[in-house]
């Protein structure tokens with residue numbers, strides 16, 4: 001048997017803008033990292049930020065073949081760099097949540113008979129009934145959401161079953177739209193996967209089950225019984241249970257890696273594939289979140305999530321099954337206007353430089369002299385409002401801010417929103433609270449300083465900016481022993497801990513206390529203006 005240091009576990013993350021991989025050894029040390037950027041490494045798919053925004057500005061999709069080709073590319077990259085696949089004991093991973101993949105009839109056959117002499121993408125050309133997979137940024141399914149909520153008796157009733165009221169990006173509503181507007185394609189589909197279970201299927205050489213945690217982001221699963229809810233299935237599309245098959249625990253070993261990977265890359269025959277999950281659940285694992293911690297992910301989307309024991313679903317935010325402990329849950333709030341909005345303001349106000357963006361942040365005092373901004377370039381999720389709204393210290397609308405004030409207003413506004421909504425869900429910041437930050441923007445200390453000041457709590461990061469990937473590797477390791485009763489915490493207890501990145505500035509709480517109240521009132525006003 002290989003010594004712990006020679007054992008290897010892989011975690012993949014099929015997120016919005018890139019495919020990433022992390023390798024860890026048996027001592028949980030990171031030994032390798034690689035990534036493929038969709039826009040720049042696969043320009044033939046002509047994506048921007050990994051997606052295509054359609055003419056109606058509401059429909060957002062990604063080409064499913066791009067994800068397949070990205071896997072070909074990343075594995076080739078690793079092979080060319082001399083990565084030794086023969087030590088990989090298990091692999092797992094994650095995908096951007098809610099996105100869906102439609103496997104055409106006969107695709108299972110293709111998956112089961114892959115020729116190791118060829119690329120995956122050339123062999124799977126004909127395997128998808130829908131080429132453009134709806135992704136989490138889509139907000140074109142308002143009608144389908146309304147139908148689903150009325151079918152089960154209302155928004156709160158739907159949340160009581162599935163953990164969330166109906167959301168446009170949630171997979172069930174996307175499936176309902178495909179069934180209504182692309183009926184032939186729906187009928188040609190033999191299996192529907194999430195991005196996560198689609199990725200697991202590629203490694204397995206067969207259809208992989210949807211896991212409980214990512215399955216919670218579909219508006220289809222009863223998060224308490226962990227079965228598909230029949231009323232939700234009925235209200236969504238016909239023969240849906242057949243196309244989804246039963247969900248499985250996120251810790252489940254789904255099988256061994258397919259012969260294709262053994263012959264083409266040298267994976268060992270007994271390398272196990274552990275269920276893939278959503279990228280936010282994956283991050284919860286990668287950051288080894290503990291009860292009481294609050295996690296803030298600053299990826300393409302911004303998300304805030306918590307580990308919870310007693311879920312009380314409401315019409316705001318989401319409750320998902322916990323990916324590492326089947327008796328627990330996680331609460332999550334998602335913001336669509338995250339990194340892409342920060343990038344826009346960086347380009348307009350700091351000549352495209354993060355360094356300039358940081359300088360501007362530091363140059364304006366905390367609290368921004370009472371100026372507050374709300375920047376919803378795209379229709380926001382929490383709350384469902386749109387547009388750029390600037391207010392001076394008297395609460396009067398203003399048309400512009402100076403560049404420096406604009407940058408601080410954006411970052412403060414984004415974090416005030418996170419704290420306001422986390423508190424609405426019942427979260428209390430108490431002495432001892434840790435904020436764990438991850439995602440691309442967590443590499444920026446000046447952004448983290450604002451986060452720490454607004455939350456009045458220390459912010460910690462882990463060495464690997466992509467905690468979802470690392471979570472995949474940890475979950476792969478845990479999956480091998482989960483059946484025998486070993487807890488996730490026990491399996492990863494030797495992993496390096498999170499490191500303190502920044503602490504709150506003295507006096508920040510006195511400044512942000514009143515601003516939190518003001519922000520909540522202004523957001524309410526903006527929401528009224530949007531809906532009214």
Ligand SMILES: Nc1ncnc2c1ncn2[C@@H]1O[C@H](COP(=O)(O)OP(=O)(O)O)[C@@H](O)[C@H]1O
Nearest residue numbers: 015016017018299300339343354439440441444
């Ligand atoms: N130094 C930085 N400061 C602020 N944001 C950054 C910095 N470096 C990268 N980012 C942001 O990180 C984002 C990508 O984050 P990532 O977590 O990798 O996204 P995803 O997982 O959704 O593909 C980019 O869109 C970029 O705006």
Ligand SMILES: O=C(CO)[C@@H](O)[C@H](O)COP(=O)(O)O
Nearest residue numbers: 015016096097136299300301
């Ligand atoms: O919709 C959600 C969560 O509900 C998003 O958080 C997606 O899961 C995309 O994640 P990133 O690519 O931004 O990490």
